[in-house]
Each structure stands twice: as C-alpha cells, then as structure tokens.
Amino acid sequence: MPAHRSQPTRRQVLRGAAAAGAGIAFGSRLLGSVAARADTADAPEYDVVVVGAGAAGMTAALVAAKRGLNTLVVEKAAKFGGSAARSGAGIWIPNNEVLLAAGVPDTPAKAAAYLSAVVGSEVPADRQAAFLGNGPEMISFVMRNSPLRFRFMEGYSDYYPELPGGLANGRSVEPDMFDGNLLGAELANLNPAYIPVPNGQVVFSGDYKWLNLALVNVKGAAIALETYDRWLKAAARGVKPLTMGQSLAGALRAGLLQAGVPVWLNTPLVDLRVDAGRVTGVLVTRDGTQTLIRAKYGVVVASGGFEHNGEMRDHYQRQPIGTDWTVGASSNTGDGIAAGLAAGAEVALMDDSWWGPVIPLPDEPYFCLSERTLPGSIIVNQQGARFVNEAAPYSDVVHVMYEKNATAPHIPAWMVIDQNYRNRYLFKDLAPTLPFPDKWYSNGALVRSSTIAAWPPRWASPPRPCRTRSPASTASR
Ligand SMILES: Cc1cc2nc3c(=O)[nH]c(=O)nc-3n(C[C@H](O)[C@H](O)[C@H](O)COP(=O)(O)OP(=O)(O)OC[C@H]3O[C@@H](n4cnc5c(N)ncnc54)[C@H](O)[C@@H]3O)c2cc1C
Numbered sequence: 360m361p362a363h364r365s366q367p368t369r370r371q372v373l374r375g376a377a378a379a380g381a382g383i384a385f386g387s388r389l390l391g392s393v394a395a396r397a398d399t400a401d402a403p404e405y406d407v408v409v410v411g412a413g414a415a416g417m418t419a420a421l422v423a424a425k426r427g428l429n430t431l432v433v434e435k436a437a438k439f440g441g442s443a444a445r446s447g448a449g450i451w452i453p454n455n456e457v458l459l460a461a462g463v464p465d466t467p468a469k470a471a472a473y474l475s476a477v478v479g480s481e482v483p484a485d486r487q488a489a490f491l492g493n494g495p496e497m498i499s500f501v502m503r504n505s506p507l508r509f510r511f512m513e514g515y516s517d518y519y520p521e522l523p524g525g526l527a528n529g530r531s532v533e534p535d536m537f538d539g540n541l542l543g544a545e546l547a548n549l550n551p552a553y554i555p556v557p558n559g560q561v562v563f564s565g566d567y568k569w570l571n572l573a574l575v576n577v578k579g580a581a582i583a584l585e586t587y588d589r590w591l592k593a594a595a596r597g598v599k600p601l602t603m604g605q606s607l608a609g610a611l612r613a614g615l616l617q618a619g620v621p622v623w624l625n626t627p628l629v630d631l632r633v634d635a636g637r638v639t640g641v642l643v644t645r646d647g648t649q650t651l652i653r654a655k656y657g658v659v660v661a662s663g664g665f666e667h668n669g670e671m672r673d674h675y676q677r678q679p680i681g682t683d684w685t686v687g688a689s690s691n692t693g694d695g696i697a698a699g700l701a702a703g704a705e706v707a708l709m710d711d712s713w714w715g716p717v718i719p720l721p722d723e724p725y726f727c728l729s730e731r732t733l734p735g736s737i738i739v740n741q742q743g744a745r746f747v748n749e750a751a752p753y754s755d756v757v758h759v760m761y762e763k764n765a766t767a768p769h770i771p772a773w774m775v776i777d778q779n780y781r782n783r784y785l786f787k788d789l790a791p792t793l794p795f796p797d798k799w800y801s802n803g804a805l806v807r808s809s810t811i812a813a814w815p816p817r818w819a820s821p822p823r824p825c826r827t828r829s830p831a832s833t834a835s836r
Pocket residue numbers: 360410411412413414415416433434435436438439440441442443444445446447448449450451553564626627628629661662663664686687688690691692693694695713726
C-alpha cells in the first residue's frame with residue numbers, strides 16, 4: 360500500500376510529464392499502429408479479453424466468467440502468475456470476512472480513518488471509498504468461486520499503527536495452503552516463487568518474523584517446528600502444499616480452470632485496438648504471428664508494472680535507478696501502460712513504486728525484510744552515518760534513501776551487522792552462525808572487517824554505531 364510521501368512537488372511535476380506522455384513510444388514498437396488495421400473480419404472474438412495472468416488479471420477474468428461472459432486471458436510469459444506468484448501475498452483489505460471471523464476489531468469507520476491518514480490527499484476520497492467498499496466483497500468472491508482460502512496474519516501490524524484507526528495486531532490476510540495437485544499439468548506452468556519454501560516445510564508469510572527468531576525466542580522455535588509438522592501432515596494426505604504467492608496464483612488459476620477460462624501463455628499484448636475512441640480488441644503475438652483478438656465488451660489491462668523497463672524507469676523515476684535491483688517478474692516491462700498511454704489514458708504516481716531495500720547478491724537482488732529490523736544491525740550512508748529507522752516499512756526506507764541522496768550519497772547504503780547478530784538470526788535462507796557464501800564477498804555485496812577502523816575504503820569515515828557491538832562486523836549493501 361502507499362506509504363507516507365514527502366515529495367509532492369516532484370509528484371506534481373511527473374504527473375504533468377505523465378499526462379503529456381501519451382506521445383511517448385517506449386521501446387521499438389510503433390504504438391497506435393493497430394488502429395489503422397482493417398483485417399478484423401475473421402479475428403476471434405471474446406466478450407472480455409484480459410491482458411496478464413497475475414493476481415489482478417486472473418481475478419478480473421474470474422469475475423467476468425462468473426458473470427457469464429466469454430473470457431480469454433493472454434499472458435506474455437511462458438508461465439502464469441507474474442509477480443504475484445513470486446510474492447509473499449500479504450493482502451491488506453480491511454473488514455473482510457476472514458478478518459472479522461478471526462475477531463479483528465475492525466470497523467468501516469476505523470479503516471476509513473486509517474486509510475485517509477496514510478494516503479491523505481494523494482488518493483481521491485471516492486477511490487479510497489471504492490477500495491474499502493469493494494475489497495471485502497472481492498475477498499468473499501474469490502473464496503466462493505475458486506479454491507483460494509485466506510488466513511489472518513496475526514501480529515502483522517498495520518504499517519502505521521500509531522495513526523488514527525491503525526491496528527497494531529494488523530488487518531492483513533494471506534492465502535491459506537493450496538493443494539497444487541488441483542492444477543494438474545498446469546502446475547508446471549506456475550511462475551516460481553522468488554524464494555522457494557524449503558522442501559519439507561510449509562511456511563506462511565506471517566511466519567517469517569518468527570523464523571528469524573527461532574534460535575532466540577520460544578515462539579520462534581515453536582513456529583519453526585510447526586512448519587515441519589504442517590508439511591508432514593500435508594504429505595500424509597497426499598497434498599502438494601503451496602503457500603504465499605504460489606497459493607494465490609495457483610488457486611486463482613485453478614478457479615479459471617474450473618470456470619473454463621483459457622489462459623494463453625507466450626502471448627504478449629503488442630497494442631490495443633482502438634475504434635472511434637473505444638478499445639475494441641488487442642493485437643498479440645501468438646506462435647510468432649501478430650494476431651488481432653476482438654473484445655466485444657472490453658479489455659482489462661492487468662499486465663503489471665514497468666520494473667524491468669529501463670527507459671520508463673529513467674523517464675518517470677529518480678536516479679539512480681535501473682532494472683537490476685528489482686525482484687518483480689522479468690516479463691513486467693510496462694507494455695500495458697505504454698499501450699494505454701498511446702490510446703490516450705492518463706497515469707499517476709509513476710514516480711513511486713512498491714519499494715524495498717535490496718542487497719545486490721550475485722544471483723538475484725535480495726529483498727531485505729526482517730533482517731533490517733533486528734538488534735545488532737544498523738543502516739548507514741556512504742559517510743558511515745545512520746540516517747533512517749531501519750525497522751520502518753520498506754517503502755519508507757527507500758523514500759528516505761532517495762530523499763537524502765539528493766544532498767549526500769545514500770545509494771547504495773550499507774547495512775552493518777556484527778557477529779552476535781549473525782549467531783542469532785536467520786539471514787535470507789542461511790541459518791544462524793553459518794558463514795555467508797564466498798561469492799557474496801567476491802561480488803562486493805558484502806564486506807568483512809574485524810576492526811571498526813578498517814571499514815570499506817569507499818566510506819569517507821567509519822560508521823557511527825549507536826549500539827554496543829562486538830569487534831567483528833560485516834557490512835552488506
Ligand atoms: C518478492 C515480492 C514479494 C511481494 N510481497 C507482497 C506482499 O506480501 N503483499 C503485497 O500486497 N504485494 C506484494 N508484492 C507486490 C505484488 O506481488 C504485486 O503488487 C502484484 O503481484 C501485482 O499484481 P498484478 O496482477 O498487477 O501484476 P503481476 O502479478 O506482476 O502480473 C502481471 C502479469 O502480466 C504479464 N504481462 C506483462 N506484460 C504483458 C504483455 N505485454 N502481454 C500479456 N501479459 C503481460 C506478466 O508476465 C505477468 O504475468 C510482492 C512482490 C514481490 C516481487
């Protein structure tokens with residue numbers, strides 16, 4: 360969800376640029392070219408065409424199909440699920456039936472006060488009301504019309520519990536365990552998780568903070584044991600347990616299978632077809648051929664973000680930026696946004712993202728979540744000065760990095776940890792005390808030093824720790 364923002368001026372500037380961006384062609388394709396094509400006579404027609412088989416697209420397709428509409432999903436990648444399948448799939452929808460059944464003391468008034476306090480005037484009041492009014496219905500709808508089930512993420516606090524209407528025990532839900540066997544052969548087409556759950560365990564998003572503490576906290580240890588117990592029970596029932604984004608995407612896809620909605624993989628949207636100011640179809644590439652598909656009632660563009668489009672990131676976002684630090688689906692290159700712009704759509708909030716601090720590990724950037732929040736660690740800028748509450752919501756940490764980078768180098772920043780920290784907590788998927796892989800050091804993501812004086816030479820001065828530390832410290836960026 361959007362976090363507090365402090366740069367409205369830049370936002371306004373970019374909004375202007377975005378509105379003017381309808382003429383911008385990102386990449387090599389010629390936007391708007393389909394409008395001129397006349398070969399529609401034998402083009403296949405569906406009532407609704409959905410572009411993108413992530414959580415948004417598959418939910419939209421399920422709704423259309425359940426309303427009796429002949430629906431098709433076209434997906435660019437060879438796998439379905441997009442970033443949603445890679446995600447933790449924590450879902451913030453106040454007052455949904457799962458929360459209320461779990462006894463969460465939420466009310467529409469509390470949720471409205473909280474949302475308004477968080478997003479303020481950035482999001483029009485009617486849009487906030489639409490989200491709060493329709494969100495619970497959406498959760499109920501997918502539960503009634505697919506095998507997707509949810510569980511309360513107890514203790515996963517609202518990000519700003521101190522604001523009016525905030526709930527410290529949280530109001531997020533996440534997918535419950537889904538049996539991948541229900542997908543049959545289609546299971547092989549599920550986009551893999553960003554960090555797969557180790558075989559032999561069933562882990563939910565809400566478990567992670569406890570798993571980090573498994574060596575130092577009784578509840579952490581109990582939850583670690585429970586993850587194995589869940590797996591044993593699932594295996595005994597012949598279940599292939601999927602959780603988090605894998606459950607979200609898998610169960611939605613199972614819903615589409617049940618509803619008879621085809622999902623065409625390897626079928627990217629190339630452009631929207633526009634007739635007399637109305638979108639009437641899509642031009643896609645299928646089996647190497649550009650094909651027009653007509654849409655009788657409408658096209659839903661749900662093709663994700665532009666995290667892997669360098670030109671768009673340069674155009675809309677603040678430097679330094681690139682496509683190397685994202686953990687989103689590699690097929691998300693903003694194609695639907697570009698096609699929408701070419702068709703005359705407006706965009707907003709393009710300068711902001713669902714940001715999070717990442718460590719540029721050799722194989723893939725690591726989205727650093729619980730690790731930031733634990734004792735024995737600080738984050739410092741390139742002068743070695745601490746500059747942010749490390750345990751703040753991930754988006755806020757990156758907002759501060761960019762804000763402060765304008766006056767002194769804060770990107771990359773360094774996370775400094777000591778050996779006590781390493782001995783106590785899980786780091787990524789490495790159990791406490793285990794050494795970090797050599798390649799983390801050799802690619803420069805990690806630097807080791809046994810004295811505070813010998814900090815990485817690129818720092819102007821040694822970091823200024825604010826807690827008692829052991830002599831051996833490690834820094835990662
Ligand atoms: C590691 C990670 C963890 C996350 N955890 C959370 C979390 O816990 N809670 C939360 O709320 N959010 C989380 N997110 C963010 C969340 O996953 C995304 O906001 C969400 O998946 C967006 O859903 P979507 O359906 O819009 O896009 P996506 O799920 O990305 O789906 C877009 C789909 O469109 C397809 N596509 C792209 N271009 C085209 C084209 N030209 N033609 C056809 N198809 C196209 C893509 O291949 C993709 O399958 C996380 C993200 C990541 C990466």
